[in-house]
Amino acid sequence: xxxxxxxxxxxxxxxxxxxxxxxxxxxxxxxxxxxxxxxxxxxxxxxxxxxxxxxxxxxxxxxxxxxxxxxxxxxxxxxxxxxxxxxxxxxxxxxxxxxxxxxxxxxxxxxxxxxxxxxxxxxxxxxxxxxxxxxxxxxxxxxxxxxxxxxxxxxxxxxxxxxxxxxxxxxxxxxxxxxxxxxxxxxxxxxxxxxxxxxxxxxxxxxxxxxxxxxxxxxxxxxxxxxxxxxxxxxxxxxxxxxxxxxxxxxxxxxxxxxxxxxxxxxxxxxxxxxxxxxxxxxxxx
Amino acid sequence: xxxxxxxxxxxxxxxxxxxxxxxxxxxxxxxxxxxxxxxxxxxxxxxxxxxxxxxxxxxxxxxxxxxxxxxxxxxxxxxxxxxxxxxxxxxxxxxxxxxxxxxxxxxxxxxxxxxxxxxxxxxxxxxxxxxxxxxxxxxxxxxxxxxxxxxxxxxxxxxxxxxxxxxxxxxxxxxxxxxxxxxxxxxxxxxxxxxxxxxxxxxx
Ligand code: SF4
Ligand code: SF4
Numbered sequence: 001x002x003x004x005x006x007x008x009x010x011x012x013x014x015x016x017x018x019x020x021x022x023x024x025x026x027x028x029x030x031x032x033x034x035x036x037x038x039x040x041x042x043x044x045x046x047x048x049x050x051x052x053x054x055x056x057x058x059x060x061x062x063x064x065x066x067x068x069x070x071x072x073x074x075x076x077x078x079x080x081x082x083x084x085x086x087x088x089x090x091x092x093x094x095x096x097x098x099x100x101x102x103x104x105x106x107x108x109x110x111x112x113x114x115x116x117x118x119x120x121x122x123x124x125x126x127x128x129x130x131x132x133x134x135x136x137x138x139x140x141x142x143x144x145x146x147x148x149x150x151x152x153x154x155x156x157x158x159x160x161x162x163x164x165x166x167x168x169x170x171x172x173x174x175x176x177x178x179x180x181x182x183x184x185x186x187x188x189x190x191x192x193x194x195x196x197x198x199x200x201x202x203x204x205x206x207x208x209x210x211x212x213x214x215x216x217x218x219x220x221x222x223x224x225x226x227x228x229x230x231x232x233x234x235x236x237x238x239x240x241x242x243x244x245x246x247x248x249x250x251x252x253x254x255x256x257x258x259x260x261x262x263x264x265x266x267x268x269x270x271x272x273x274x275x276x277x278x279x280x281x282x283x284x285x286x
Numbered sequence: 287x288x289x290x291x292x293x294x295x296x297x298x299x300x301x302x303x304x305x306x307x308x309x310x311x312x313x314x315x316x317x318x319x320x321x322x323x324x325x326x327x328x329x330x331x332x333x334x335x336x337x338x339x340x341x342x343x344x345x346x347x348x349x350x351x352x353x354x355x356x357x358x359x360x361x362x363x364x365x366x367x368x369x370x371x372x373x374x375x376x377x378x379x380x381x382x383x384x385x386x387x388x389x390x391x392x393x394x395x396x397x398x399x400x401x402x403x404x405x406x407x408x409x410x411x412x413x414x415x416x417x418x419x420x421x422x423x424x425x426x427x428x429x430x431x432x433x434x435x436x437x438x439x440x441x442x443x444x445x446x447x448x449x450x451x452x453x454x455x456x457x458x459x460x461x462x463x464x465x466x467x468x469x470x471x472x473x474x475x476x477x478x479x480x481x482x483x484x485x486x487x488x489x490x
Contacts, residue, residue, distance in 0.1 A: 014426050014427035043466055043467045043468055044426075045421075045425035045426060045466045046421045050417050050421065050427055051413065051414040051421075052421055054373060054392055055392075055395050055414050055418060056396055056418075057320065057393060057396060058479065059475065059479040062475045062478070062479075066472075066475070087375065095321065099321065109475055110471065110474070110475070155374040155375055158374060158376050158378065158379040159378070159379055160386040160389065161378060161379070161381060161384035161386055162384075162386065193338035193376060195338075196374060198339075198370070200413060201410045201413040202407075202410065205342055205370075209338060
């Protein structure tokens with residue numbers, strides 16, 4: 001039954017295509033089950049997130065433009081899973097359509113213009129709606145009944161003012177987790193920054209921030225933290241103090257599990273905080 | 287807590303009111319590079335209130351903007367604020383005047399580098415430099431190479447060694463770089479912005 005499928009261009013980005021490949025795998029399994037057909041951009045490059053926009057904002061627009069032009073020639077809207085990539089690509093897409101200087105400069109460099117109203121989706125703005133449709137709601141095979149978690153969005157909930165017309169992702173992780181049968185806890189720390197790259201350059205600043213986030217998750221009574229960003233996940237795992245920390249999951253990893261994926265044990269090996277004891281104590285089959 | 291009153295930009299006022307038009311010029315450059323209008327800022331301090339790093343900053347984000355409004359661009363380029371900012375947009379999404387403060391910080395970093403101003407946060411500066419160069423080389427980020435360069439460059443080769451090793455063994459750092467196929471196109475992008483670095487147009 002493929003009547004209802006969604007065709008999208010897919011931008012993997014530097015993290016999901018390399019260091020967080022397990023998230024990319026899980027994401028593909030999930031999209032596959034939900035009839036969301038992804039075709040990766042043929043020759044994508046860094047979206048201009050990371051340090052490029054931090055030191056050369058308009059160069060970052062050109063890097064994003066190169067990706068957007070590829071999606072445009074595929075005639076598809078674009079899907080990404082990284083908060084930073086989504087923001088960069090969306091800002092660039094706006095600017096390439098509305099800012100005359102940017103249009104001219106990027107036509108000069110790349111020989112094209114962005115003419116389509118190309119939507120840049122974040123995976124999480126698609127999933128909740130999809131799971132409400134009957135055939136997809138029924139893809140649940142292995143629930144996570146009674147798993148107590150806190151949703152952690154980090155800067156996924158923040159965006160430049162010009163992107164206000166994009167949907168907020170607030171609540172998207174909760175709907176997916178509710179589908180899995182898990183219980184969300186209120187904690188108020190869902191949008192605290194994970195420290196981003198300062199985790200490398202100034203770990204002394206980031207460690208206390210992450211420790212605070214973990215403390216709040218623990219005192220809320222959570223058994224784990226759910227993220228939708230590979231960098232959030234890494235920072236929470238890497239900079240939290242031993243003995244005072246909870247397993248951190250990617251939302252797609254748990255979704256794939258719920259849909260019956262057998263790859264969880266392999267993905268768990270990439271976690272810096274082992275989630276296996278939690279799965280055992282909750283008696284979730286793995 | 288940080289004594290923000292200690293860093294009130296009004297503290298050492300010697301205002302150049304821009305008889306030569308200089309005041310306005312820097313502000314215009316910042317507006318152009320960031321595609322924002324910072325004249326709109328009315329200093330409600332909302333941005334600094336939400337910023338996760340404000341307690342480590344010598345100026346709050348709006349104080350940086352204030353300096354620019356007063357024509358003290360160089361002071362704005364010398365603060366540690368622009369380097370500590372990670373571009374999380376916590377500020378931008380709350381600004382009542384829809385100023386993307388994160389984009390302003392991006393623009394200021396570019397201008398500080400252009401003017402050869404030594405960053406008060408050299409480790410952060412180096413981090414950006416190595417990531418930038420990695421992407422300039424391959425079109426995509428090779429985290430391992432950038433991290434090794436960072437460790438060597440910052441002289442902190444052995445700090446954090448354990449977490450580094452853990453990341454490699456867990457497959458969180460890739461050994462082989464991924465590359466963009468169309469090198470020419472990539473080069474055109476980087477060359478364009480390098481060539482025009484020193485003119486006003488550089489900031490296109
Ligand atoms: S939130 Fe906006 S208006 Fe308020 S101080 Fe910051 S930049 Fe200025
Ligand atoms: S974008 Fe920068 S200035 Fe704004 S809240 Fe985040 S770190 Fe602070």
